[in-house]
Amino acid sequence: MNAPTFDPLSDNFARDPHTAYAMLRDLPEPYYYRDVDSWMLTKASDVEAVALNKTMLRNRDHLLSEAERKDAQRKMNWHDMPHHERFVQTNLLETEGEPHARLRKLVFREFTAAMIARQRDTIQAFVDHLLDGLKDRDAFDFVEDFAAHVPGHIIGRVIGVPDEDCPQLRIWSENIVGFFNVGCDDTDKHIAEQATKEFYEYLLTLVQARRKAPQEDLMSRMVEHRDAGHMSEDQLVATTMLILMAGHGSTIDVLGSGMHALLRFPDQHQKLRDDPALINLAVQEMFRFESPLPYFHRFATEDTEVGGRMFEAGTRFGVLYGAANRDPERFDMADQFDVTRSPNRHIAFGGGTHFCLGNHLARLDMDVIFTTLNDRFASIELVKEPTYKPGLSARGPFTLDIAVRRR
Ligand code: HEM
Structure with missing residues (x-):
């Protein structure tokens, strides 16, 4: 069998990864992608x-x-970066077994439904504030002028980061996460290490402040756990970093791609406008349609059958949540954006032991934002086709120029 061309760093892939995903899904067995020594899984059943x-x-x-x-x-070129090794390569996401379960349980308990629901007013107030700041503009970049400011502020609030420091969170998290992309080099490595160091030093100061004077925030609760001996100081720092990083770029990206989907499919946008109660389904569909974190990996620890063939222990798999979410075997009209899709068993938040901790918060951000936009603007139009980020690990537009008409 001729190896198909799979080039996730190409402009073509950035423009449309779904044609490449479909091509891989149609192969009789998983595709081996030499660049990352991984077998790429693209069918929903295999990924799940x-x-x-x-x-x-x-x-x-x-x-x-x-x-x-x-x-x-x-x-992996992950050596000689002491802060990254200490706080990123060993965080909750990279922990397994009993230590993972124990730490995850501690943090999970803090992400209660009540805590998330309490953020609704904070999100609404911040979204109103951002849109008020744009009130004299009939056209703006939805990503840079709006979406990019939201998640850092909200997650920052949850953690207890003062509002004025939140913009820096975006820079740190993007610089750290950038090093996970296929094709990253020593410059990215240096940037990621430097960002991790600065982020660590910042969090250390916050830890000390909360230890002296606890507040109603996640950092104070984490310090309590730390001081009760439930987690180490490194685990506290690494977990806080992860929470900030995991939800930051991904939320910006899905806000951008979600807005773009509404503009590409105006009939679907109109359905949502006509029936705002569809917002939960519409948001789930945005996560399915362009999953913002499309690619993760897993290692087999024993010989295992996947996708109809046996793989040896030690095999590395690419789990392509973004491709699984367009699998026609699972989703009718998988390439159609449908705000009424139900059921919608997408896998954008993963599954199993590492299932996303922040999915309710991310969905609440989206719910408040798209509801508010449709309330405020009688029309939203696309000014220019956006360019999407290249690579496998993130999916979202760099910019999204829109024109709005207020009510
Ligand atoms: C906006 C969209 C988001 C998407 C698409 C997303 C997606 C994911 C996925 C796919 C995983 C599992 C990774 C794997 O299977 O290997 C994950 C894990 C995780 N996510 Fe999210 N996430 C999002 C937002 C958030 C937010 C807002 C937070 C925190 C406030 C968060 C915190 C976490 C954490 C802590 C984990 C690790 C859980 C563990 O290892 O047990 N995520 N996320």
Whole structure:
């Protein structure tokens, strides 16, 4: 069989990854992508099976000898970056087994429905404030002028980061997350390490402040857990960093692609305008249609069958949530954006032991934002076709120029 061309760094892929995903999905068995030494899973059934399979790990370091671990780290070019190694390569997402379950439970307990619901007023007030600031503009960049400011502010508030420091969170998280993309180089590595160091130093000061004077925020609760011996100081810092990073770029991206989808499919936008109660379904559809974090990986820890063939222990898989969410075997008219889609069993938040902790918060942001936009603006139009980010690990437009007419 001829190997198909799969080039996630190309402009074509950035423009339309779904044609490439469909091509991989149509192959009789998973595609081996040499650049990342991974078997790419694109069918919803395979992706879901692997995400739910407890023998498939994100991180298999504890199964390796120290020499093997160092070797694997070097192959990824993840060595010689002390802060990144200490706080990013070993955070909750990279932890497995009992230590993962214990830490996840502690943090999960803080993300209660009541805590999330309490954020609605904060989100609404901030969204109103941003839109008031744009009141003299009939056209603006939805991503840079609006969406990019939201998640850092909201997650920052949840954690307890003062409002004036929130814009910096975006820079740190983008610089750290940028190093996970296929094709990143030593410059990205240096930037990621520097950002992790600065972020760490910032969080350390916040930890000390909350230790002295606890507030009603997540950081104060984490400090309490730390001081009760439930987690180490490094775990506290790494988990807080992860929470900020995990929800930041991804929310900006799905706000951009979600807005773009409404503008590309005006009949669907009109349906939502006519029936605002559809907002929850519409938001779920935005996550399915352009999943903002389309690509993760897993390692098999034992010989396992996936997608109809056997793979040896140690095999690395690319789990393409973004591709699974367009699988016609699971979704009727999978390439159609449908704000009434129900059921909508998308996998944009993953599945199994690492299932996204912040999905309710991300969905609440979207709910408030799109409802408010439709309330305020009688019409929203696309001014220019946007360019999407290249690569596998994030999906969202760089910019989204829109023109608005107020009511
Ligand atoms: C906006 C869209 C978001 C998307 C698409 C998303 C997606 C995901 C996915 C796919 C995973 C699992 C990764 C894997 O399977 O390997 C994950 C994990 C995680 N997410 Fe999200 N996420 C989003 C927002 C957020 C937010 C707002 C937060 C925090 C406030 C958050 C916190 C986390 C954490 C802490 C984990 C790790 C959980 C664990 O390892 O047990 N995410 N997310």
